[in-house]
Amino acid sequence: MNDELRERVEREAEKHALLNAVKHESDAAVGAIMGPLMGDNPEFREHGDEIPGVAGGVIGRVNDLTYEEKRARLEDLAPEELAEIEAEDEEDEHDLPELPNADEYGEIRMRCAPNPNGPWHVGHARMPAVIGTYRERYDGWFCVRFDDTDPETKRPDMEAYDAILEDLDYLGFEPDEIYRASDRLETYYEHARELIEMGGAYTCSCSGEEFSELKNAGEPCPHRDKDVETVLEEFEDMIDGEYSSGEMVLRVKTDIEHKNPALRDWVAFRMIDTPHPREEASEYRCWPMLDFQSGVDDHLLGMTHIIRGIDLQDSAKRQQFVYDYFGWEYPEVIHWGHVQLDDYDVKVSTSTISALIEDGELDGWDDPRAPTLKSLRRRGIRGEAIVDSMVELGTSTSDVDLAMSSIYSNNRDLIDEETDRRFFVRGGTEIPLAGSPPAEANPPLHPNHEDRGVREIPSGDAVLLEADDIPAAENCIWLKGLGCFEYTGDSLAYTGDDIDVVREGDVDVIHWVPAAESVPVRLRTMDGDVSGRAEPGVAELEGDELVQFERVGFARIDRHESDDGDERTVAYYTHP
Structure with missing residues (x-):
């Protein structure tokens, strides 16, 4: 990188660091500005390995300024962008719209009503993220109510009850109450009896096909005019298990000529x-x-607002008939579209994921290839990053696309500054060293935090490089933390040149690990497992610790295991 280009990078990095810091009223981070910086300046991309180092120094100087000094400097450099930030702040401090008629209720009460047929996939996070955010915004109340009253077609998974509560905790929310609908059968029976006594329900023994023909023709079922005593008696027989599946149902009496056949005597x-x-x-x-x-539960538990999918609009209309019979006021309803998720080969569906696990194609719900919250958690993605991305989608009735890159960006903002750096070489080609290089490299644990210290990486007699990083013969490379080397075709010869050869733009900066003292790593990714070797210190890291493998991406250390008698580290790839 020549001096002119370096000055341009520093100038642009300062602007983007200031934009990031002022917008979020916090310190800027390298990871947070790299996307916008490279997007605005595509000519920087061929120097992608060097840009973070240059930007890191600029960011350090920006973060030393007070907020007012940052704002004043940004006003000098980019007054129009500053005006846009301030206009956005004035326009709306919330990503979510106001709840309808919120001021008419003494307390906002909402519910998250999962079917416990498996742990949550990523799309499930939208409901608790939005409800939990509204609860905090209005100082309200929300419960988890497991809608587990279908023991056959949507059969509950006994482990899912606790798994879903764990997922909720991972997202950062704790419900005020927890209910299981299967504990409340007697309550539903009581309300059914009251509805029957009002003349609002009747027992029907028509086959599904028979009733469907009558319904579609707008003709009443022959059982519709049974007297109340008979209906009550037959309903009690239903409760006592006197009928088999499909032999008898209880129907709510609605309008048999309603323009929407789906609402007729459901x-x-x-x-x-x-x-x-x-x-x-x-x-x-x-x-x-x-x-x-x-x-029934939404009324008895005092729900003020319900959020549900746009495909469930008929549910509110069906339930309104019951509410009218009892003289209840229906809660406010918000309908939203579905979330479409990218980046996964596996369909975002509980049943599909469960089937793949049963067939052995996925290791479990936390397999890195699975689009589940358990997978994201094991990969080291914070629940807060998921919540922020879900809230940013709003409550539109249109289907919305959620790019995993949005979650990754939010997570990068949360972890970048606290995550130490390490070297990890995928695959690896061994190349001898020549020319008396330093015996040890001491790259910083974090480029923005010198106080954290350095790593101690012995160079040894040979290093491992990724295949794409091996230069053509007679070209030079800079082994990070170690120095400049010329590739002879057989070895890397130490030249002793200083960092100026990198700044001049003729030498690529490469990560590496010592061939002899590196440690084996199995990196679990969305595309399958990747084998490689890491610098020695990785073997000493604790499980659950996050690292950034330089030029590879963030990863969560999962465990250290024995592989045919040799110790190796298992890490889960987080994101770039």
Whole structure:
């Protein structure tokens, strides 16, 4: 990099560091500005290995300034960008819109109602992220209510109850109350009896095909006019398990000529022969459908606002019939579109992920290839980064795209400054050293924090380089922390040149590890496992510690294990 280019990089890095620091009212970080810096200056990309080092020094100087000094400097360098930041701040301090009619309620009460058929995938995080954020914003209340009243087609997974609560904790939220709908069957039965006595429900033994034909024709079921006593008696027989699956249902009496056939006399209770997996609920055979169960619970638990998918608009309309019978006021409803997720080959679906685990194609719910919260957690991604990305999507009724790069960017902002650097070489080609190089390299643990100290990496007689980093014969490279070497075709000969050869732009900066004293690492990634070797100090890192493998990406140290008698480190790739 020549002096003119270096000055341009420093000038642009200062502007972007100031923009980042002023916008977030915090210190800037190299990881946070690299994307915008390179995006605005594509000509810098061919010097990508050197840019972070130059930017790091500039960022250090920027972070030494007070907020007012940063703002004043930014006003000199980029007054228009500063004006845009301040306009955004004035426009709205929240990513989420106001809850409708929020000021009419003494307390905002919301619910997260998962089906416990498996741990959460990434898309599931949107609901608790938004509800939890609203709870904090309005000093409100929210509960987790497990909607587990389908022991057959959406059969609960006994481990999922705790797994979902662990996922919620990972995202940073603690519910005010926890309910299981399967504990509340008697409550639903009581309300069904009241509805029957009002003339609002009837027992029906039509087959599904028979009722469908009547419904679509706008004709009443022949059982619709049963007297209340008969309906009550048959409903009690349902509760006592006197009927088999498909033999009898309880229907809510609506408008048989309603313009939407899906709302005509819908099923409130049905018989299921398959026992519930929870012992406390295993004796029940008469189960409420979700629209009845959820509608009753939302009223009894005092929900003020409900967020649900746009595809569930009919649920509110069905439940409104029940609310009208009881004289209840329906909660405020927000409908939103689906979240589309990129970067994964695996379909974002609990059933699909479960099937892949059962078939042995995934190691488990925390396999790095799985689009699950457990996977992201094991990879070292913080729940806060996921929440921020989900909240940024808002509550649009349109389907929205969530790029994993958004989560990675938010996470990078959280971990970059506290994460030490290490060398890791994927694969690795051994090349002897010649020319009396230094016996040890001492690169910093973090380029922005000299006070953390340095690493001690012995050079030995040979180093390992990644295949793409091996230069053409007679070209020079700079081994980070060690010095300048000329590649002879057989070895790397130490030249003794100082760092100016890098600044002049003729020498690439390369990471490396000593061939003899490096340690084996298995890096688990979304694309499969990668084998390589790391600098010796990696073997001493504790499990759960984050590192940044220079020029590779962030990773979470998972464990140290024995591989055919040799110790190796297992790390999970976080993101670039």
